[in-house]
Amino acid sequence: MEKGKILVIEDHKPIRDELCGFLSRYGYEAKSLTNYETIIEDCIKEQADLILLDINLPVLDGYYICREIRSRSDVPIIVVTSRDSEMDELMSMNLGADDFVTKPYNTQILMARIESILRRSQKTETQNxxxxxxxxxxxxxxxxxxxxxxxxxxxxxxxxxxxxxxxxxxxxxxxxxxxxxxxxxxxxxxxxxxxxxxxxxxxxxxxxxxxxxxxxxxxxxxx
Incomplete structure (x- = not known):
């Protein structure tokens, strides 16, 4: 039984494939979105449980995508990026990201953060x-x-x-x-x-x- 749907927004195919495979092994439905022209609308329609979002993307940058998704949805967002300055982290959080993970990352730590955020979001939803x-x-x-x-x-x-x-x-x-x-x-x-x-x-x-x-x-x- 799948534990939830996670969207992967990453333009570098090897990393994208690695993340999707890793998430699948842990029981998640992993789906990558690569049509960057309609990426925001696609994210909303998918009604995922969590989004892993890169910053350096073609067409629209991750900051803009994060802000637009957050204005229309409460879906948890983890920024996963090679940009590791404090300013990048601060901007991500100010635009509505729930966490910030830098590449290269430890997959076990990434999974712990994903599961922690999902537990929090599911708890706030409640049985109601x-x-x-x-x-x-x-x-x-x-x-x-x-x-x-x-x-x-x-x-x-x-x-x-x-x-x-x-x-x-x-x-x-x-x-x-x-x-x-x-x-x-x-x-x-x-x-x-x-x-x-x-x-x-x-x-x-x-x-x-x-x-x-x-x-x-x-x-x-x-x-």
């Missing part, structure tokens, strides 16, 4: 995060994130979404949803739930998660 069809929903801060786009949801929106995803593939009845939202389905106008679900659909469409909440006429909703 749930994922469905690329969408990550977090109860802790009432947010939904899809392909790097993140929005805050209202209390009702997050409850409906979380309930539907928790029962992914099964129909959740309107009565169940009304009971969950208002602790009763007796005194609530049936149209109130419809309004809430339609508003949630529009919020999801605004971040690109479209046509995923389906109405089952006379029964309820399903994702």
């Amino acid at each position: 995060a749930i994922v469905c069809k690329g969408l990550r929903v977090c109860l802790n801060d009432s947010t939904a994130e899809y392909e790097g786009r993140k929005i805050e949801l209202t209390k009702n929106e997050i409850r409906i979404l979380y309930t539907l995803i928790k029962h992914q593939g099964s129909i959740v009845s309107r009565d169940e949803l009304m009971e969950m939202l208002w602790q009763s389905n007796e005194f609530i106008d049936d149209n109130t739930l419809t309004v809430n679900v339609n508003r949630l659909r529009k919020r999801m469409e605004s971040i690109g998660w479209k046509n995923q909440i389906h109405t089952k006429r006379g029964q309820g909703y399903i994702v």
Whole structure:
């Protein structure tokens, strides 16, 4: 079983291949990205657990890539570079990198740093995060994130979404949803739930998660 996905952004093929092989041996899914024209968008779409990023790259330098990814995602980033000045390390950290490793590196130390950062990031996510069809929903801060786009949801929106995803593939009845939202389905106008679900659909469409909440006429909703 793979322990997580790690993206390798390194333009020197021997180093790139070595890193991917090394990560695979330790049970990670290692994927290298080499289309530097679309590197930022590709990183976001991959929804990796961690990124290993070189600084000296063609087209865009690593500093710019680090800053742009960090502005759109919380994915952990370790800068792995032959540039070893204190200024390089400081810049990397200021732009949002989680760690800075210089080449040549000890592979065991690199792995220890990767696993330490992954443990920290997974701990902050907690069990209150749930994922469905690329969408990550977090109860802790009432947010939904899809392909790097993140929005805050209202209390009702997050409850409906979380309930539907928790029962992914099964129909959740309107009565169940009304009971969950208002602790009763007796005194609530049936149209109130419809309004809430339609508003949630529009919020999801605004971040690109479209046509995923389906109405089952006379029964309820399903994702």
